[in-house]
Amino acid sequence: xxxxxxxxxxxxxxxxxxxxxPRAVDKRVTLVDLKQFGSFPTITPEQAHAxxxxxxxxxxxxxxxxxxxxxTDSDTKESPAAGEEKATAAAxxxxxxxxxxxxxxxxxxxxDDKKAFVNAIKCLMGKPSTGGFQGSQSRYEDIVSVHxxxxxxxxxxxxxxxxxxxxxxxxxSVMREECGFDRAFPWWDETLDSGKYAQSELFxxxxxxxxxxxxxxGQGTCITSGTFGGLTLHIGPGSGFTDHCLARAVDESLTxxxxxxxxxxxxxxxxxxxxxxxxxxGPHAYGHNGIGAVMAEVQASPGDPxxxxxxxxxxxxxxxxxxxxxxxxxxxNGCADANxxxxxxxxxxxxxxxxxxxxxxxxxxxxxxxxxxxxxxxY
Ligand SMILES: [Cu+2]
Numbered sequence: 001x002x003x004x005x006x007x008x009x010x011x012x013x014x015x016x017x018x019x020x021x022p023r024a025v026d027k028r029v030t031l032v033d034l035k036q037f038g039s040f041p042t043i044t045p046e047q048a049h050a051x052x053x054x055x056x057x058x059x060x061x062x063x064x065x066x067x068x069x070x071x072t073d074s075d076t077k078e079s080p081a082a083g084e085e086k087a088t089a090a091a092x093x094x095x096x097x098x099x100x101x102x103x104x105x106x107x108x109x110x111x112d113d114k115k116a117f118v119n120a121i122k123c124l125m126g127k128p129s130t131g132g133f134q135g136s137q138s139r140y141e142d143i144v145s146v147h148x149x150x151x152x153x154x155x156x157x158x159x160x161x162x163x164x165x166x167x168x169x170x171x172x173s174v175m176r177e178e179c180g181f182d183r184a185f186p187w188w189d190e191t192l193d194s195g196k197y198a199q200s201e202l203f204x205x206x207x208x209x210x211x212x213x214x215x216x217x218g219q220g221t222c223i224t225s226g227t228f229g230g231l232t233l234h235i236g237p238g239s240g241f242t243d244h245c246l247a248r249a250v251d252e253s254l255t256x257x258x259x260x261x262x263x264x265x266x267x268x269x270x271x272x273x274x275x276x277x278x279x280x281x282g283p284h285a286y287g288h289n290g291i292g293a294v295m296a297e298v299q300a301s302p303g304d305p306x307x308x309x310x311x312x313x314x315x316x317x318x319x320x321x322x323x324x325x326x327x328x329x330x331x332x333n334g335c336a337d338a339n340x341x342x343x344x345x346x347x348x349x350x351x352x353x354x355x356x357x358x359x360x361x362x363x364x365x366x367x368x369x370x371x372x373x374x375x376x377x378x379y
Pocket of ligand 1: 147164298
């Protein structure tokens with residue numbers, strides 16, 4: 001038995017009382033048992049480094065993205081075209097490659113856009129579920145449900161990167177169409193916050209709320225302040241449906257591995273599926289496990305909205321790998337299933353969001369400047 005039902009009516013959590021922790025200062029802190037969340041499987045940065053290929057393979061002659069929006073005082077500047085930004089999906093199937101939507105790194109993203117972004121996520125949480133998504137009690141949780149239900153087919157296989165790219169674009173589309181979000185999209189360069197995620201501006205009350213450390217006895221903390229403070233999640237933990245709080249439990253020794261070196265060691269691999277495996281079990285997994293609690297579980301981690309900032313980072317790394325060689329947007333390799341021997345994946349492989357948005361194919365999302373998509377990263 002993982003935890004007693006009586007003490008976990010809400011939050012899967014144990015309220016800290018004078019009985020367990022005598023420090024009066026913690027009276028209102030609610031801790032959660034991290035065992036219920038599990039963790040993502042990993043490889044070590046040393047493994048990734050040992051198997052890295054010569055760096056020249058990531059410095060090809062693919063599309064060169066302009067370095068723009070590199071201001072150091074991002075709080076005072078506005079993202080270009082704020083308020084009239086196009087969606088990063090090419091609704092009509094055409095993309096002007098010279099004028100795509102731009103995803104701005106959080107530091108280059110206007111303060112006003114940051115506020116609008118978290119408020120649009122909050123808006124989705126306040127809208128009713130459209131039905132048909134198991135366990136969901138809001139439009140936001142419809143999106144979480146899709147990930148939970150599809151978990152066995154979208155992780156630890158070739159489709160991981162294209163599916164999560166599609167999933168982030170579905171999230172974006174729902175934000176724009178159902179909550180009126182009309183700004184540029186952000187992304188998060190986690191390598192700049194390596195080893196100090198908790199100090200990132202993302203984790204402040206103005207935006208995603210704090211990132212408390214894993215306690216010395218290995219517990220997580222319910223988030224009670226910020227845009228998402230006091231949230232009750234209904235999907236998860238794992239494949240179940242138990243009301244629990246939005247909890248976090250940062251381990252900066254894990255976030256410290258999410259470095260430029262680790263990302264580059266993975267991106268040095270010339271084979272798509274080698275790169276994918278390294279990214280998935282490397283920087284991707286350490287970001288999830290490092291933030292901890294809800295984020296550390298495979299199925300229902302989108303219950304923490306920072307999930308999408310994390311997957312924007314993962315997608316950025318994927319796009320950087322693709323930039324090195326044009327063939328990387330038109331081909332894929334690896335396994336489509338877990339059979340042995342497996343079925344090789346193809347560009348026609350279908351990506352589903354369980355009806356939240358229309359199905360598509362890998363070929364439609366491999367190029368972020370064509371097919372279903374029309375965006376680039378600011379660097
Ligand atoms: Cu996932």
